[in-house]
Amino acid sequence: MSTDTKAGTLERHGLNDDQLRAMLRNMLLQRQLDNRGFQLNRQGKVPFALGSEGHEALQAGAAMAFDRGKDILAPYYRDLGLCLGIGLTPYEIMLSIFARESDHNGGRQFPNHYSSKAIGLMSFSSVLAAHLPHAVGAAYAIAYREQAGRAVLATCGDGTTSEGEWHESMNFAAIHKLPFVMLVENNEWAISTPLSRQMAQPEIWKRAAGYGMPGRRFNGFDPIETYAAVKEAMDRARSGGGPSLIEGICYRYLAHSTDDNDLTYRTREEVLERRKQDPVPAFEAVLVEHGVMTPQEVDAMRKDVLRETNEATDAAEAQPYPKPADLYTNLYEGAWQPWQS
Secondary structure (H helix, E strand, O other), X not given: OOOOOOOOOOOOOOOOHHXXXXXXXXXXXXXXXXXXXXXXXXXXXXXXXXXXXXXXXXXXXXXXXXXXXXXXXXXXXXXXXXHHHOOOOXXXXXXXXXXXXXXXXXXXXXXXXXXXXXXXXXXXXXXXXXXHHHHHHHHHHHHHOOOOOOOEEEEEXXXXXXXXXXXXXXXHHHHOOOOEEEEEEEOOEEOOEEHHHOOOOOOHHHXXXXXXXXXXXXXXXXXXXXXXXXXXXXXXXXXXXXXXXXXXXXXXXXXXXXXXXXXXOOOHHHHHHHHHHOHHHHHHHHHHHOOOOOHHHHHXXXXXXXXXXXHHHHHHHOOOOOOHHHHHOXXXXXXXXXXXX
């Protein structure tokens, strides 16, 4: 972690102690909820779960640069921590995983496909890159309505940058100079395909020059560096400076999902070696070293995160499933029914 730019000092980029502690709590909560999803799947209580271990710092830092009540987030399926960071609660996360009636989507959306109009969280499609034309559309609406001080933050993994809709969205955003930031969370794996097998130029941020927009790569294992990079791009977008392409380097420690066996395409030794970069204990150590938190306060925070996760799990699991009669609601506007002529 590269937060120490001078001996004995911590480069904060304007972040205060409360914000630094909030980022650590986000990271701890993201990891705890991630683990809970995998546990529930193995217990046969939920059919599917996705993990984001290794992305915690990147997402906590990016969330801190998001302006709640103004900005729009167009996430992808591995953005648990980013969604938590902009205001989604653990209870809402668990309602989605359990597919309960009181979920924002009525229990009908795929797990990890969160949405909330109240906090500016756009829904995600399982079809990679399909959310990006919607994201640039939202940015176009902001520009068309001359709503200064707002921007769209869209995210994806490195694999998504090989999709046609990604290129089309980037080109559209550039041509119209939209208030749009494309944040690529490069974890080096597109499910089972390594970065070297999907692109000849592995530095994704360099594509920005071809679209005529600024580009930047940063250390996604460092939440403070991430915050600085995302804030710079979002501030530019909000002030009329146009779109940016920023690439955060991280790593996916878990399998792609509970349906994936990652040992078929990478070794356990490789993953253990990359675990040395684990952003969660690294950031804990930084905050303790610089007096932002004591080891006892970190331990208390961990326990509080576990308590909140347990309470959210129990409360969500106790909720009823959607009613069968609701199957055809929210498909079309009005009272139209598919069996009626």
